[in-house]
Amino acid sequence: MQFIIQREYLIQSVQDVMKAVSSRTTIPILTGIKIVANKEGLTLTGSDSDISIQYHIPIEENGQIIVDVKTEGSIVLSAKYFGEIVRKLPAEHVEITVEDHLMTKIKSGSSVFNLNGLDAEEYPQLPQIEEDQVCRIPTDLLKFMIRQTVFAVSTSETRPVLTGVNWKVINNELSCIATDSHRLALRKARIDSVSANMEMNAVIPGKSLTELSKILDDNDEVVEMVMTDYQVLFKTKHLLFFSRLLEGNYPETSRLIPTESKTTLKVNTKAFLQAVDRASLLAREGRNNVVKATTHDNNIVEISSHSPEIGKVSEKVQCDGIIGEELKISFSGKYMMDALKAIESSDIEIHFTGSMRPFVLHPPGDDSVLQLILPVRTY
């Protein structure tokens, strides 16, 4: 194998596939990046067996030669060393040649590296995916849907299925739901499904979605999502991103979401968030980071917390409106801040049904995004 490539492209592709490579793997070949050079260009692959990322660099783009393949072939190179080397090479072009015994020469300017390679034949095959169930999502919407839900997955392995986000497609509507059983995040959107009568119901690991979100640039190009029984594949122009799915039935959450409201509060998100943030300062050390909200006359809500050893804090926030019954409720300051940040709207509506029942946050007049939080019993 021998090729010459523009270094910038190599850096970008290595950086992307590296995201799937784990330094803690017990499978030696997976510490490497697989490089395949052929007449279509260069393909790099990284994997930790949960996530696999493949990046394709074409021979040319916009009439400009990116990679010049002299001899086809393949090799696996240590991700750790290859990544650092590529980043630090001195010249605009890099020449990579596999010599005897998988020894790989990396040349750029006056700098010459010789890295011990591994046999690409030993690298595991990526899953073959049937493209039966395909839908299309603009990148920025996809990133939104991940960001607004993935923080609410469980970090505990006691119920593994809750460490993932439940993705469902019914009637061209995609819904993403995450819950750790103390709170729930829900985001819905209409999407363009390619397959007729596409229906899916799968649980994608939170970690995979976080990595996917990092790797996607902010733009409105379309990502194709292909779903199978055990794998999901996200496809962009240069990238293939595979993730395994979580096994097990995701709990039915729709009946958890209250449909009525006894107290409704409408408030500026930033003012409310900052008040909760300040109240959390003293509560953080405590068991549950408990913050209390109490409604008063004249559309005032008081946010307070109390830690006997440290002190107490209280702040009155002016709401745009408080409708319904008086309310005293305690909740996790952290969960409240996570939810307020995820909603990404300048104003917010909070619907309470008593101090012991879950409550719901969403942007005024918009139910495509919803955050639910269970209160904390303090009385």
Added chain:
Amino acid sequence: MQFIIQREYLIQSVQDVMKAVSSRTTIPILTGIKIVANKEGLTLTGSDSDISIQYHIPIEENGQIIVDVKTEGSIVLSAKYFGEIVRKLPAEHVEITVEDHLMTKIKSGSSVFNLNGLDAEEYPQLPQIEEDQVCRIPTDLLKFMIRQTVFAVSTSETRPVLTGVNWKVINNELSCIATDSHRLALRKARIDSVSANMEMNAVIPGKSLTELSKILDDNDEVVEMVMTDYQVLFKTKHLLFFSRLLEGNYPETSRLIPTESKTTLKVNTKAFLQAVDRASLLAREGRNNVVKATTHDNNIVEISSHSPEIGKVSEKVQCDGIIGEELKISFSGKYMMDALKAIESSDIEIHFTGSMRPFVLHPPGDDSVLQLILPVRTY
């Protein structure tokens, strides 16, 4: 105690004195910041008993009222909570009032905190320093002298005196020397000593100098340095920075520095640094991060390294000149990079006296800064 202060000034002062507060202290009162309000203004103090920092905020500056002291007094408040609270308060002004039982009310806008305070009488006194031995150093020169030497202190406690930097003043010349016995960094400068016939020879802990450097803004205002037997004090307009000195005799290092040279190499610092950096990529895992330099004809020096399990790297660097004997020498890539970065000069001269002897780096024609490195035996 009661006062109203502009929040920006409070944030700055708390941020500075916090640098001396350690969360790991076993003395509870030292987890706090002492605040004293009197007719001169506000004084904040933080200390971990090795370093103490005092920040003074005057009543007014440039005709503008900064702090309005209603009642004089003092209190100690938890550095951790007070620091975070001050940073997150909503309004431009902050009112602080000590009420019954040291309970301290912190008010800003609609936000009200009540923090449990500690008795300021129990806070340890700062050392009283006789201003016999005083000299003046511009801030930017002081920061330079620290940055160019402090990285070379020992991180091992086996010889505690080597964890500090040896500061000496003789005949209005300040010299700073640090060594971990594998390398040595030296920086000299003429300074303006205030005291007649000032002579000093002290060892200042590396950690103190690093903190001092962080806390000083980049400007050319003068810092006064006051030296006593056990303490050094650095004084700026708003700040007093105290550090204890290290006990024990600092080794005499002048005879370690070779005065002759068998091979002299003159090279562009950046090109040489980057070549060593690349060679270090593969050497890093090894015991000593060993990089080899070999001189060739036509003013070429070859930088290489070899790790049997990973691979090898070699690079030819064009020098501006190589004078004297042929040379093959091995050294720590990390030490070389530290030294090259510390010198902060576009070109560099390296003087070797054989492959087993320490070698010296300095900017061409400038001996106010010098870096010495011991080679590594590899043959």
